[in-house]
Structures are given as structure tokens and as C-alpha cells.
Amino acid sequence: MQAFIDVSLNVFYVLMGLLMLYMAYKAFTTIQGVKRIGTTVFWILIALPFILGALIPAWLIGLFVVLSSLLTLSKQVTFGKYKSLDETFGQKQSKLLKNKIFIPSFILAFVAVGIAMALGNYANSSLFAIGVSSLVSLLFALIMTKAKATESVEDGARLFDSMGPVAILPQLLVALGALFTTAGVGEVISQAITGVVPADNRLLGVVAYVLGMVIFTMIMGNAFAAFSVITAGIGIPFVLSQGANPVIAGALALTAGYCGTLMTPMAANFNIVPAALLEM
Known part of the structure; x- marks a missing residue:
């Protein structure tokens, strides 16, 4: 079971890194001006440790952190542009779903606690629990809203990008x-x-x-x-x-x-x- 948890965590980290690479792609294709390169490089530097993990030497990850910090300090990081939600569609979905929209949040919390308690004797069980519960919650949200998986990627990247460098603080x-x-x-x-x-x-x-x-x-x-x-x-x-x-x-x-x-x-x-x- 421990081996399965370790492998699963690597998969979760890779998925997170791929999302950041998508953000780098959006930055490169939607931002105009000199900040386009800085923002693209920033998200690539953050994504690589998540994707490659232990394959990257510790000193190189430290260098990534320093470079990404310098990009932020020099104000070379800005926000990319993403597809905005159609207001009419949003109001229609709001009336249709009402408070049911909060169900995925409860699923995430309860599934995470349940898995963490069941696997409490294993290392990194809490991280594994959060990863699994996030996927379960996402799947339920997609089924409930009948949204496409690509929409979750787009909106997830938009929310993450809206936080910017503060997200890694x-x-x-x-x-x-x-x-x-x-x-x-x-x-x-x-x-x-x-x-x-x-x-x-x-x-x-x-x-x-x-x-x-x-x-x-x-x-x-x-x-x-x-x-x-x-x-x-x-x-x-x-x-x-x-x-x-x-x-x-x-x-x-x-x-x-x-x-x-x-x-x-x-x-x-x-x-x-x-x-x-x-x-x-």
C-alpha cells in the first residue's frame, strides 16, 4: 500500500505541474509586451519540480526558486487571459444547481478525512487523501454540472493564475x-x-x-x-x-x-x- 501511495503522489504532482505548464502556455499566447516571457518562464520554473520531482538535483530546484523570485521581484509576472464565463449561462446554472454546488466541497472534505483516518499508519497518507478526494470531488462536480473536463482545466488554471506568485508563498x-x-x-x-x-x-x-x-x-x-x-x-x-x-x-x-x-x-x-x- 505504501508503494501505491508513493506512486499516486507522484501522479498528483505531475498533474499539478501539467496545469502550471498550461498556465505558461496561456501566458505565452495571451499576454502582450515584455511580461509575456517573464510570466511564461516563471510558471515553467514552478512546474518543472512538480513534474520531474526527485530527478532534479536539489541545487537546481533552489536555483529555480531564486530565479522565480527574481522574476516576481522585478515585476515580470502578470496574469494570462482565459475564457470568461458567459453571464447568462452562469445565472441559468445558478438557478438550476442552487446550494447543490457546495456538495463537491463537502465530498472533498469528508473523503479526505475518511481516507486519512483509514490509512493513518502510512507515510504521506494525508497528502494521498487530499489528492484522491480532489479527484473524486472533481469527478462528481463534472457529472453534476455536465461540464467538460477541459472546462475544469481552463477554470482551474484561471483561478490559480488569479492568485499569481502568492500561491507558492x-x-x-x-x-x-x-x-x-x-x-x-x-x-x-x-x-x-x-x-x-x-x-x-x-x-x-x-x-x-x-x-x-x-x-x-x-x-x-x-x-x-x-x-x-x-x-x-x-x-x-x-x-x-x-x-x-x-x-x-x-x-x-x-x-x-x-x-x-x-x-x-x-x-x-x-x-x-x-x-x-x-x-x-
């Missing part, structure tokens, strides 16, 4: 958190906390864990980026070692981290993406 910040953990930042934090918080005091350990997540998330701009560092430095030695449930402690720590994100300008990480998805 969470992944980059998580990678930064992993880099900090590898560099031993967590150990430094642990040594600093040891002199303040008694190792056998559960309450102070929890307080340090929660506040550490809030503060470090404010610094990093992303709770997931801070999670690995603070959990290694404070969570494991001061909370989990006292017998805390890792699932519950981790969920509460991430919740504290989200509070930290929303206290900084980096809350754009959470605010811009949903706003772009909802076209607000």
Missing part, C-alpha cells in the same frame, strides 16, 4: 522553516528556554510552546514554517516529553501560530489567497 515559507530546523535553530531556542522554563513544569512548557509559535510565526509569516522549528526546540522537550498527545498539541500549536500570522503584514499569506480565489 506557503510552500516557500515551509521550506524556510525546514532550513532553519536543519541549521539547528530549534536547538538554540531549546537551550535558551531551558534556562527559563523548568523541564518538569507542564504549564510553563505549554505556555512557552504556544507563545513561541505566536512569536516565531510573526517572524516567519507562516505557522507551518514556524511549526517545525518551535516543535523541535520547545514542543518535543517541554510538552511532548511530558506525555502530551502529539496530535492535539500540534493542532493547538498551529492554531496559536495562525494567531501570530494574523498579527503581522504577512497575514497576506492567509488573506490574499482566499480573496483571490473568491475574486474579491
Whole structure:
């Protein structure tokens, strides 16, 4: 089963990469002016790691990240043009489907939770669950709306493109958190906390864990980026070692981290993406 999960994840990543290549194609064919090349190259650089995965050396993926960041910094990335929904057709479908349009969203959530719980003992089971539930939800949506698969590709690319470079911000910040953990930042934090918080005091350990997540998330701009560092430095030695449930402690720590994100300008990480998805 583990082998099947690993292969399936690679398939999901390839599908995501192909969608980004389609976005690169749309950028090249619909954008006028100097930003056409920059936008096309940007989405190609993002797509290649998803498609080729482990075949690409780590240093080359790092180079892709730097180049894509430079393209964004120099304002060479803009939005492609996609087919817009016919307003009359949209109103007709809205009256026909009504609240049933939300069913695929519920299917995605419940199927993902069910698969993740059933395969909880396998590595990357949660990622596998999200991938499978997304496909099941998409299939149900296509059957319910009688839409063509090509329309889902077009509209999916349009929504993703509407977020632009911000869409990859969470992944980059998580990678930064992993880099900090590898560099031993967590150990430094642990040594600093040891002199303040008694190792056998559960309450102070929890307080340090929660506040550490809030503060470090404010610094990093992303709770997931801070999670690995603070959990290694404070969570494991001061909370989990006292017998805390890792699932519950981790969920509460991430919740504290989200509070930290929303206290900084980096809350754009959470605010811009949903706003772009909802076209607000």
C-alpha cells in the first residue's frame, strides 16, 4: 500500500505541474509586451519540480526558486487571459444547481478525512487523501454540472493564475522553516528556554510552546514554517516529553501560530489567497 501511495503522489504532482505548464502556455499566447516571457518562464520554473520531482538535483530546484523570485521581484509576472464565463449561462446554472454546488466541497472534505483516518499508519497518507478526494470531488462536480473536463482545466488554471506568485508563498515559507530546523535553530531556542522554563513544569512548557509559535510565526509569516522549528526546540522537550498527545498539541500549536500570522503584514499569506480565489 505504501508503494501505491508513493506512486499516486507522484501522479498528483505531475498533474499539478501539467496545469502550471498550461498556465505558461496561456501566458505565452495571451499576454502582450515584455511580461509575456517573464510570466511564461516563471510558471515553467514552478512546474518543472512538480513534474520531474526527485530527478532534479536539489541545487537546481533552489536555483529555480531564486530565479522565480527574481522574476516576481522585478515585476515580470502578470496574469494570462482565459475564457470568461458567459453571464447568462452562469445565472441559468445558478438557478438550476442552487446550494447543490457546495456538495463537491463537502465530498472533498469528508473523503479526505475518511481516507486519512483509514490509512493513518502510512507515510504521506494525508497528502494521498487530499489528492484522491480532489479527484473524486472533481469527478462528481463534472457529472453534476455536465461540464467538460477541459472546462475544469481552463477554470482551474484561471483561478490559480488569479492568485499569481502568492500561491507558492506557503510552500516557500515551509521550506524556510525546514532550513532553519536543519541549521539547528530549534536547538538554540531549546537551550535558551531551558534556562527559563523548568523541564518538569507542564504549564510553563505549554505556555512557552504556544507563545513561541505566536512569536516565531510573526517572524516567519507562516505557522507551518514556524511549526517545525518551535516543535523541535520547545514542543518535543517541554510538552511532548511530558506525555502530551502529539496530535492535539500540534493542532493547538498551529492554531496559536495562525494567531501570530494574523498579527503581522504577512497575514497576506492567509488573506490574499482566499480573496483571490473568491475574486474579491
